[in-house]
Amino acid sequence: MSPEPRPESLLPLQPAVFHILMALADEDRHGYAIIQEVLARTSGEVRLSPGTLYRSIQRMLDDDLIVEVHQRPAPELDDERRRYYRITKFGKAVAREEANRLSELVRLARASGFVTRKA
């Protein structure tokens, strides 16, 4: 077995990958639900296309950032033909590192006077 990679080794994350990780932070979702969640979280600014979504999902599965889950939500909410994805512990660690990286970047940008909006 190869040793588990360090979370920093995957940084910086592709924006799409980071959005998907954030969308899966609180619950398992299927592909279309991820698109909707990202849309909602970004107030309609980021709309993941199906191609980008599933290509990212494939890589994220390979990189162990997410797993496919076989426990389904309540039957009335479930679409049986859908696959559900869940963020892994490693995925959470990577997302945290990315968030730290980005906030450090924003801190530096602020010090340079580049940030005009309040966070």
Added chain:
Amino acid sequence: MNFYRALLRLFPRSFRAEYGAEMEKDFAREWAGGSKPAAVARALGDVTGNAMRVHLDILRQDLRYSLRSLRRSPGFTITAILVAAIGIGATTATFTLADHVLMRALPFPEPDELVKVWEDHSARGYPRLEPSPPDFLDWQRQATSFERLEAYTGFGSTLTGRGDAARINGAFVTPGTMQMLGRQAALGRILAESDATATDQPVVISDAFWRSSFGASTDVLGQTLTLDTFKFTIVGVMPPDFLFPNRDASFWIVMMFSPDNGDSDRTNHRLEVLGRLKDGVSLDAALAEMRRIGDDLARTYPKELAGTSVTLAPWRDQVAQQPRLLLLGLVGASICVLLIACTNLANLLMSRALARRPEFAVRAAVGASVDRLVRQMLTDSLVLASCGGLFGILLAITALPLLARLVPNALPIAELPPVDVRMLGATLLLTAMTGLAFGLLPALRVCRKTDSSALKDGIRGGTSRGTERVRSSLVVAEIVASVVLMVCVALLVQALLAVQRVDPGFRPDNLLTLRTQLPFTKFGQLPARLQFYSRVLDRIHALPGVQSAAYTSFLPMTFRGGIWEVLSTKVDAASPGGFAPLDATHTSNAVIRYITPRFFETIGTPVVKGRDLSVSDTIDSPFVAVVSESFARRHFPNQDPLGRSFAIAFTTRTIVGVVGDVKFRGLERQSEPQVYMPASQQPTLLFYAPKDLVIRASVPATTLAPAVRAIVAAAEPDLPITAVQTMEQVVAGETAPRVAQLRVLGAFAFVSFLLAAIGIHGLLSFTVSSRAREIGVRIALGARADDIMRMVMARSATLAVIGVVIGAAAAYAAARSMQSVLFGINPADVAAFASAAGLALLMTLAGSLLPAWRAVRVDPITATRAE
């Protein structure tokens, strides 16, 4: 939706299977919820972009995996890369050379518009004869098909005033020639129409000459160049790839026509003519017009031109039949080598793939689809082919200079093809083809059975009959290709030996030769020349180690021209040659050479009748000639030729001697009969003034060179000495392209022989190891060692026989297609076929020995224990 489903096919199948259905659903929602054209546009961008990225991701993964697994088996990897490198390298080298000589556009703008124009004297055996100045000028005036029609002629000149006197080659060109070619000078300007009347004699020089003689100095313009004592002013330097009319030309000066130079004589065939077709004028239309003009001229000047016309052809096509065939032969041979390399690699990869079946079966069991496995195997083979291609191109670049002798000097192209995008493109294409060719078959073969049964099968190391059959066919293909190559090499070796056995008509051993071109400004008069010859020859004769020495116009095989019509002695002012023809219906030609006494003794050509030319033959004594036996036979059959007369080259001559025939036109061509005339009886035709010195030595000939140089320098200080070589070198030059081709072909045949043996060895080793259990059982049941041996050998013998039979048929077809370079050797030559077949059988035997020995040594207990 069908549109989206079709679009999804851009993704790899495995990706489609995984996510296709969900993507369709997501798209359906988008389709239902908004603007249709926008959805289509978004889908197009989304799917194409992401599909490409998914493919790249897979490629990256496969490459990583390939490199890891290839690193784990270095023996296999190195062998495969070497085999691929040999195949790709050989084919790249020959393709590049053939492309350079036969296909690549000439280095001029719109090269397809450039055509060469000749007089057509087919009736006299010269379908393409250089035109005379008056004919050319008439063509130039009358033809409307050409933007320009220009003439040129190459010539050698003595350069003085820049260090030691040197002999350099250049060309006279009509003033519009360089404009017609369409190339600009790299420095200064090209020659132009206005130079026809220029008083300062402009000259344009080549890049190579500029670098070697002027150190690439930019103040070369305006400097003086002294050629044959005439002064020229340098007005331009051409770019490095301007090689016109061939790669020897160092300078270009304006050609003037003058009646004193014989330029009003329509039989003075001395010009090369090149035209640039007008836009929209086809080759056929131009040919039709030129034929009409030629026919008109023939009617107007029947004495000189009766029965003649004009012909033309694209300049690009000026490659003679023999170099073309030699090149195509090499291309064919390299394809054989590549084919063998590919089959060998396919076999190697197949063994490896079969050995990896358990691994594939495991991957298939954990969800890898068959197409991913095929893709992985193709990536392996493409990685190997790419490494092979990389080494192959290095091999090709190293090998190309060895092939340079096969590039004829009749074209305005460099001796070596450039290493450029075309060559790299060819390599890339060959590499991709090679990788696919040897990777696809094993991949499909192995992955077809990748299921749970293959898992079991693979673990046991069994192999199917189908796979065996494919591998056997690959080995047969290798034997076929190597038989074809070996037969061709055997035939060409015989042809080479036959050419080398041809009696040139003289003894080339221990003859030193060199050229001292006399400048006509100083040696235009006969007494000056004779004085020079006798001063040089007397001193050379006095040198220890010299048996005899003489001067001649041109050594045999160094200049193939000098062909004149043999005429009767009846004066006829109306005839172009000054004398009436021998026969009204057809002409008879002879080679003329002017020589000094003792030429025949020196060169070793026997005087069979009469006498040699001597010092007593002077300008005041009756004009005499020595003729060759073929001349005597043709003109004086069953008669004594001595004392008979004829006219040639504006003078009548009485025959005083008959000598053996000499192959003036080279070993492989029939020469016209020969006429030798004394240098002392040569008042005109300065072009033929003896300039080639030949010395027969009793010591090693080359040791005389310094002393001879000193003697020539003492006789005439500023005279350049060029072409110092032995006559053996001159004769060897005749077969040099053949030798060069044979070396390469021989190397190809050797490599293919080796590869085929390795292929047979690989196949049988694999068969023996996969059938170890069966062999073990047989031994346990009482089979003797020779039974087992016979079983293995019978298999390889069957393959060899099939390969040899098919190979022989293919070889015969190949030999027939190159009959014209076989120099009379029968393409069905039994010895060649027998030796190739024998070698192929021997190779099979050699390849099967080790596996057979291993089969005999199979231990029945160990082999059957696995069951």
